[in-house]
Amino acid sequence: MSKPHVIIIGAGFTGVATAHDLALRGFDVTVVERGPFVNGTSGRTHGLLHSGGRYCVNDQESAIECIDENIILRKIVPQVIEPNGGLFVALDESDLAYAERFAKGCEECHIPYEKLSGEQALKLEPNLNPAVKLAYSIPDGTFDPLRLALAFAATAKSNGAKFHLYTEVTGLLLDGKGNVTGVKVWKRATGEKEEMHADVVVNATGAWAGQITEMAGANVPVKPTPGVMVAYDQRLVNRAINRLCKPSDGDIIVPQRRLAVVGTTSFDAEDVNYIPVFKDQVQLMLERGAELVPAIRRAKQRGAFMASRPLVGSGTSGRSIARTFKCFDHKESDNVDCFVTITGGKATTLRMMAEKTADVVCHKLGISTECVTKETPLLSYREFYALPN
Amino acid sequence: MSETKWNVTLLIYRQKGSQSPHYDTFKLEVDPDEYVLDAVERVWAFHDRSLTFAHACHHSTCGACGMRVNDMEKLTCIVPIRDVTADGGTLKIEPLRNFPVISDLAVNMASLYAHMEQVGHRAVLPLSEEPSEPGVRPVAKAAEDDYIRLADCIECGLCISACPISAASAPYLGPAVLAGAQQHGLDGNSDLLALVDCAEGMWRCHQAFECTEVCPSNVEPGLKIMQLRQAAMRQRIKHLFGSKK
Numbered sequence: 001m002s003k004p005h006v007i008i009i010g011a012g013f014t015g016v017a018t019a020h021d022l023a024l025r026g027f028d029v030t031v032v033e034r035g036p037f038v039n040g041t042s043g044r045t046h047g048l049l050h051s052g053g054r055y056c057v058n059d060q061e062s063a064i065e066c067i068d069e070n071i072i073l074r075k076i077v078p079q080v081i082e083p084n085g086g087l088f089v090a091l092d093e094s095d096l097a098y099a100e101r102f103a104k105g106c107e108e109c110h111i112p113y114e115k116l117s118g119e120q121a122l123k124l125e126p127n128l129n130p131a132v133k134l135a136y137s138i139p140d141g142t143f144d145p146l147r148l149a150l151a152f153a154a155t156a157k158s159n160g161a162k163f164h165l166y167t168e169v170t171g172l173l174l175d176g177k178g179n180v181t182g183v184k185v186w187k188r189a190t191g192e193k194e195e196m197h198a199d200v201v202v203n204a205t206g207a208w209a210g211q212i213t214e215m216a217g218a219n220v221p222v223k224p225t226p227g228v229m230v231a232y233d234q235r236l237v238n239r240a241i242n243r244l245c246k247p248s249d250g251d252i253i254v255p256q257r258r259l260a261v262v263g264t265t266s267f268d269a270e271d272v273n274y275i276p277v278f279k280d281q282v283q284l285m286l287e288r289g290a291e292l293v294p295a296i297r298r299a300k301q302r303g304a305f306m307a308s309r310p311l312v313g314s315g316t317s318g319r320s321i322a323r324t325f326k327c328f329d330h331k332e333s334d335n336v337d338c339f340v341t342i343t344g345g346k347a348t349t350l351r352m353m354a355e356k357t358a359d360v361v362c363h364k365l366g367i368s369t370e371c372v373t374k375e376t377p378l379l380s381y382r383e384f385y386a387l388p389n
Numbered sequence: 390m391s392e393t394k395w396n397v398t399l400l401i402y403r404q405k406g407s408q409s410p411h412y413d414t415f416k417l418e419v420d421p422d423e424y425v426l427d428a429v430e431r432v433w434a435f436h437d438r439s440l441t442f443a444h445a446c447h448h449s450t451c452g453a454c455g456m457r458v459n460d461m462e463k464l465t466c467i468v469p470i471r472d473v474t475a476d477g478g479t480l481k482i483e484p485l486r487n488f489p490v491i492s493d494l495a496v497n498m499a500s501l502y503a504h505m506e507q508v509g510h511r512a513v514l515p516l517s518e519e520p521s522e523p524g525v526r527p528v529a530k531a532a533e534d535d536y537i538r539l540a541d542c543i544e545c546g547l548c549i550s551a552c553p554i555s556a557a558s559a560p561y562l563g564p565a566v567l568a569g570a571q572q573h574g575l576d577g578n579s580d581l582l583a584l585v586d587c588a589e590g591m592w593r594c595h596q597a598f599e600c601t602e603v604c605p606s607n608v609e610p611g612l613k614i615m616q617l618r619q620a621a622m623r624q625r626i627k628h629l630f631g632s633k634k
């Protein structure tokens with residue numbers, strides 16, 4: 001019997017991680033992506049490997065996912081991670097009032113933490129605002145977004161997965177009963193059009209998921225929620241610096257290579273193909289960032305960019321939507337068979353999102369194979385190019 | 390920050406499949422503080438969905454968006470439009486040289502990645518080996534412990550596009566790769582020494598230093614090639630005196 005064939009739409013974090021998982025489980029995998037790797041939301045992240053601290057009070061399901069996956073990624077892909085930890089710092093009375101809830105949240109979500117005095121925090125990070133009153137040290141980290149995706153793609157490729165970049169899905173192939181049998185693609189590099197057939201099509205297009213499901217007359221409750229990030233040309237800190245408060249605008253500074261990135265904002269958007277960088281939001285990042293690390297004002301802006309989070313939910317908006325993910329079997333939700341959508345989630349949880357998606361695909365095809373991605377170290381990201389096509 | 394708007398003309402290199410290349414013109418209203426990549430992405434979003442270009446992080450950590458802008462290699466996500474043209478001016482955008490063109494502005498950098506793997510360039514390394522600011526000692530986590538950071542080189546290929554030797558000789562390893570070998574270190578690594586101490590290795594460099602000129606990430610490949618030569622000479626002298634290392 002030939003291997004079942006799965007087409008994955010999208011080479012963002014979820015797409016490449018799902019390709020890796022399914023290839024390990026013995027599937028024949030093809031990834032189609034309209035641009036290069038991680039050109040949408042995944043690439044445009046500040047690169048925080050979440051400890052879960054940011055969500056341990058308001059969104060504990062996401063917080064637990066984050067700390068579990070943080071530990072796994074440090075093991076399987078250390079080549080793209082700065083594993084230096086993070087601080088949640090209290091600068092004023094209102095931050096201090098949040099401290100107890102934060103510590104309780106960390107305990108409830110099994111996030112290891114250490115309480116530090118302001119003096120201890122300043123010793124670790126001399127560029128912190130000297131007004132720091134208290135800090136919690138937690139296991140945050142930083143990752144390189146392109147290389148994280150490439151490491152998953154390289155390992156998937158070594159297990160037989162095929163990647164077609166610059167290949168845009170223009171429609172879905174349907175049987176007479178409305179079920180999905182493949183994709184129609186437009187190869188942007190050559191102008192050619194093609195049809196590709198599959199046993200299951202996985203829609204891993206994140207904030208764009210609704211545009212793909214529409215092609216099959218199906219729906220997903222994805223709410224694209226953009227935010228701005230601003231990069232400065234000095235590293236200034238070695239740990240991720242979070243404000244000890246509820247998630248809010250400009251509450252984090254993430255060091256990375258020689259840079260520091262301040263994020264972020266949160267607003268609703270409809271068309272996510274081009275979100276302009278709003279100058280007032282850039283200014284806000286500078287002001288909020290300078291509260292945490294005043295030296296940001298002496299650094300030079302190096303880049304500013306927008307990314308659209310693919311939040312899953314309806315009715316509420318922005319910050320109050322949970323950051324967890326959801327996998328939809330469209331047979332159950334829309335009576336469209338052989339079609340699965342994975343969306344929501346965070347970069348940190350890409351492996352877990354892939355595991356759940358691969359489980360759904362296996363279940364649909366009546367296949368029982370175990371997920372082994374937790375224990376499988378990834379190949380060097382450069383192997384994606386070193387391996388023959 | 391200003392609210393000024395500029396009118397600029399983007400003259401973009403186009404190439405699809407086996408068709409012969411040509412240039413397309415797009416007129417755009419831009420904010421001069423926007424980055425060149427923002428303008429290119431807007432051409433794709435609003436004018437021509439067939440435009441093919443590489444990009445990912447939009448803040449100079451991934452190295453995907455290298456292009457030639459008005460005949461100079463640039464990492465387009467961090468180059469403000471005001472730095473490379475004026476109101477009413479032109480932005481000529483072309484793919485990097487010395488790599489095969491996939492289509493339009495996207496090039497295939499597989500050879501660079503494969504060579505960086507071959508020379509063992511470390512993607513992450515202790516901060517003490519690659520300090521953030523020259524001469525600044527990092528604060529250590531603990532006496533025996535060090536911070537880990539992503540390396541300076543982002544494998545963007547700008548140096549290889551700008552290098553006159555890479556243009557003249559395809560087998561030449563090129564500045565990023567030789568700098569990668571220097572970062573890895575030659576000590577006790579005879580395979581690496583053999584790879585770089587040869588005709589298409591570090592001796593091919595004519596010290597034009599175009600690589601250092603265009604490097605957006607403080608790698609200074611030109612300097613690293615000179616340091617690599619010194620390290621190789623030290624190895625040779627050691628061998629002369631009978632060291633097997």
